[in-house]
Amino acid sequence: xxxxxxxxDRVPAEHELMVEFDCSRMTVNxxxxxxxxxxxxxxxxxxxxxxxxxxxxxxxxxxxxxxAQVEAAGARYRLETLSVDRIDxxxxxxxxxLEGAAEVLAIVCRHHGDGVFALxxxxxxxxxxxxxxxxxxxxxxxxxxxxxxxxxxxGDYRIAAVAADPRLTVPADTPCLSFERWxxxxxxxxxxxxxxxxxxxxxxxxxxx
Amino acid sequence: xxxxxxxxDRVPAEHELMVEFDCSRMTVNxxxxxxxxxxxxxxxxxxxxxxxxxxxxxxxxxxxxxxAQVEAAGARYRLETLSVDRIDxxxxxxxxxLEGAAEVLAIVCRHHGDGVFALxxxxxxxxxxxxxxxxxxxxxxxxxxxxxxxxxxxGDYRIAAVAADPRLTVPADTPCLSFERWxxxxxxxxxxxxxxxxxxxxxxxxxxx
DNA sequence: TAGTGGTCTAGACCACAGC
DNA sequence: CTGTGGTCTAGACCACTAG
Numbered sequence: 001x002x003x004x005x006x007x008x009d010r011v012p013a014e015h016e017l018m019v020e021f022d023c024s025r026m027t028v029n030x031x032x033x034x035x036x037x038x039x040x041x042x043x044x045x046x047x048x049x050x051x052x053x054x055x056x057x058x059x060x061x062x063x064x065x066x067x068a069q070v071e072a073a074g075a076r077y078r079l080e081t082l083s084v085d086r087i088d089x090x091x092x093x094x095x096x097x098l099e100g101a102a103e104v105l106a107i108v109c110r111h112h113g114d115g116v117f118a119l120x121x122x123x124x125x126x127x128x129x130x131x132x133x134x135x136x137x138x139x140x141x142x143x144x145x146x147x148x149x150x151x152x153x154x155g156d157y158r159i160a161a162v163a164a165d166p167r168l169t170v171p172a173d174t175p176c177l178s179f180e181r182w183x184x185x186x187x188x189x190x191x192x193x194x195x196x197x198x199x200x201x202x203x204x205x206x207x208x209x
Numbered sequence: 210x211x212x213x214x215x216x217x218d219r220v221p222a223e224h225e226l227m228v229e230f231d232c233s234r235m236t237v238n239x240x241x242x243x244x245x246x247x248x249x250x251x252x253x254x255x256x257x258x259x260x261x262x263x264x265x266x267x268x269x270x271x272x273x274x275x276x277a278q279v280e281a282a283g284a285r286y287r288l289e290t291l292s293v294d295r296i297d298x299x300x301x302x303x304x305x306x307l308e309g310a311a312e313v314l315a316i317v318c319r320h321h322g323d324g325v326f327a328l329x330x331x332x333x334x335x336x337x338x339x340x341x342x343x344x345x346x347x348x349x350x351x352x353x354x355x356x357x358x359x360x361x362x363x364g365d366y367r368i369a370a371v372a373a374d375p376r377l378t379v380p381a382d383t384p385c386l387s388f389e390r391w392x393x394x395x396x397x398x399x400x401x402x403x404x405x406x407x408x409x410x411x412x413x414x415x416x417x418x
Numbered sequence: 419t420a421g422t423g424g425t426c427t428a429g430a431c432c433a434c435a436g437c
Numbered sequence: 438c439t440g441t442g443g444t445c446t447a448g449a450c451c452a453c454t455a456g
Binding site: 030044045047 | 453
């Protein structure tokens with residue numbers, strides 16, 4: 001972190017650090033493995049450990065659900081559900097990647113804080129989450145419900161700037177942030193959501209390189 | 210990952226798993242610690258290990274530099290540097306958080322791929338990176354140079370949608386993605402950058418919850 | 419083929435926090 | 438007080454790969 005070691009520099013071998021720090025090889029290995037996981041060094045058998053050449057920037061972002069975002073901004077949250085429909089999987093838009101699903105729940109809602117905070121269009125795979133059919137999404141936001149009740153293992157995200165959607169009731173020339181997310185578990189898509197935020201929001205993140 | 214264990218469920222203690230899987234406690238501990246680091250379980254002394262209640266969505270995003278993005282899209286990259294100025298730290302915009310710096314390098318450039326890809330405004334703290342004063346930023350993009358030569362330990366990011374900047378030479382009503390980044394090491398701000406992309410770009414990410 | 423990291427073991431002592 | 442996880446040790450065998 002001080003920058004004293006430069007990318008490509010050789011890090012002493014485990015047995016040398018073991019002597020230098022008077023500890024066992026297991027302890028050295030755990031430390032170096034942690035550095036390797038964090039991307040600070042690269043390790044290869046026989047070749048040894050070298051300071052990593054940062055090739056890309058990595059960051060861990062934390063995505064609070066919308067209700068938490070609104071409340072963090074000091075406003076009171078209100079959900080307005082525009083429609084909830086049970087449709088055939090083939091009727092879902094292709095972008096949702098839900099072609100294989102027999103039944104899909106299609107939800108459109110608005111999140112309000114101090115004004116309209118976000119528009120959300122969501123498709124839930126009822127084959128993967130049958131319980132969702134019995135939930136009153138007029139009262140609980142789909143994102144919150146899924147977060148609480150449906151574990152997931154893979155997520156894909158896409159962030160882009162788009163023009164305002166008329167359903168946001170903001171001036172048509174307001175630049176908006178589009179946040180898309182595909183959530184799946186074991187290769188099966190659980191839900192696809194597209195959220196549109198007027199103006200944007202902050203993603204706090206950390207990282208190193 | 211199968212969802213068979215629900216949030217709050219108790220995970221067997223290390224000595225039980227040791228018997229079940231016929232391995233040493235160290236091995237069990239490493240597995241459970243990895244699961245805890247990944248956020249799948251929570252561990253507390255005496256209380257034991259339980260399946261975590263996902264409270265928020267976390268994702269690790271990978272941010273390639275612009276040159277790599279352009280080339281990944283199949284276009285040829287070209288850098289156009291509009292201005293490079295050595296200024297007083299006090300003259301940098303407050304948002305750059307560079308008030309303490311004696312000297313700052315202010316750079317404005319355009320990244321071209323198939324058309325204008327991005328506009329970049331960057332401020333580099335010359336107190337922290339004196340070598341930057343000798344670099345020809347008309348030939349090498351500041352982001353690429355910094356990535357190669359300046360290690361960093363903390364990064365903050367902000368993503369928002371904004372109107373088009375005239376310097377992007379795209380229609381004024383084109384929604385654009387603004388990507389801001391503060392990079393620091395040991396509490397000292399190294400660089401602040403604001404990049405504006407017409408339309409947006411994809412951030413591929415992974416995560417679990 | 420020898421040097422390096424990857425991983426496991428059996429045992430130990432300790433810190434912490436429910437009971 | 439006691440059950441739990443946190444961490445360390447000394448030693449071992451193995452996998453990979455650069456020279």
